[in-house]
Amino acid sequence: MPDAYEPTERTVPTRSRDRAAYDHELVHSILDEAYVCHLGFVRDGAPVVLPTLFARVDDHLYIHGSTGSRPLRMAGEADLGLDVCLTVTHVDGLVLARSAFHHSINYRSVVVHGTAHQVTDPAEKRTALDALVDSVVRGRSLDSRPANPKELAATAVLRLTLTEVSAKLRTGGPSDDPEDVELPYWTGVVPLTTGQGTPIPAADLDDSIGVPGYLTGA
């Protein structure tokens, strides 16, 4: 198995090709750091983009939802599945150049093209649902009540295989034109940070149940 995804006409950008990457490890790390993706599909000829939780298991991405939700219903109705584009983006910094034109954002994104199929195998569905809970908090699926038959029946899961995939990144400082370097404007990068705040227990939580180690890093 190669350690990079094969570029296709759709995954080679028309511009800034040097920012594109196909390396498995990089693609996976960008996907795994995200809580939500933006799922695009076509409905009545028009594009629709919805945010949704997702999880990766090896080379498969899983999303889930009510059996009544639009994309899940559409994928289930069509035997051929649903054509989707699934995109994940992290914004890492604000890039302030001396010229307005060279202002930018440091980011890491992954775009996946493919056909999403409903998961019908019960074991795969269980695996996907556990992975979805663990994508919210790693280790959580072992410390919560698993789905019961009624919940399983109400939940549809779609699988999208990582085949036509690319990452795109911008890192580093501004790139002003040589004729602008004497201009009297501050220039540099403002890093953006993300983190977790202090866990807030539910109002009806029994006082004897402490914050678990997978939330405190302990």
Added chain:
Amino acid sequence: MPDAYEPTERTVPTRSRDRAAYDHELVHSILDEAYVCHLGFVRDGAPVVLPTLFARVDDHLYIHGSTGSRPLRMAGEADLGLDVCLTVTHVDGLVLARSAFHHSINYRSVVVHGTAHQVTDPAEKRTALDALVDSVVRGRSLDSRPANPKELAATAVLRLTLTEVSAKLRTGGPSDDPEDVELPYWTGVVPLTTGQGTPIPAADLDDSIGVPGYLTGA
């Protein structure tokens, strides 16, 4: 002018209708807090979702890019514009229920459906480009070199009017089923935080130029 967007078949969700909102102020605040949107369009019948900077000016959203980039070229080639779906999402917290099924994410999202048109009026293009710089850092367009004619010619701007728009939000704690409240699992919300790190000056910045007040909040 009403202070809410008119719901349409596309902006009324099939599920969790109580999470949908159409209020101008709320929609604008979610949009204005974001750096990037996810722009969906249809290419050769298949969905494409790309992250891109955007800015709001009143009831117009603007995106920009090279005149050679795919969506901008597509919108320019078709006199009728380009059908798009523009989506913005903030992930505010991780919701840990006692049951796997009720795990969720606290989020605020906005979905805009419409047709994006190329901006051809020079004054509107200038306004849009200033707004795009100010969406990276408020006030920055006044403290950088404006685009010159060559840069303006190389940049295409698309306008999307806010007409068919909805917000969707989840806030608050988990909602476990009554029969699960005695289960021995921690339950609550982990807030997610975002912030700005210390600005990193470019390597070639003149030492006499200090960090501007619009970055330090001074």
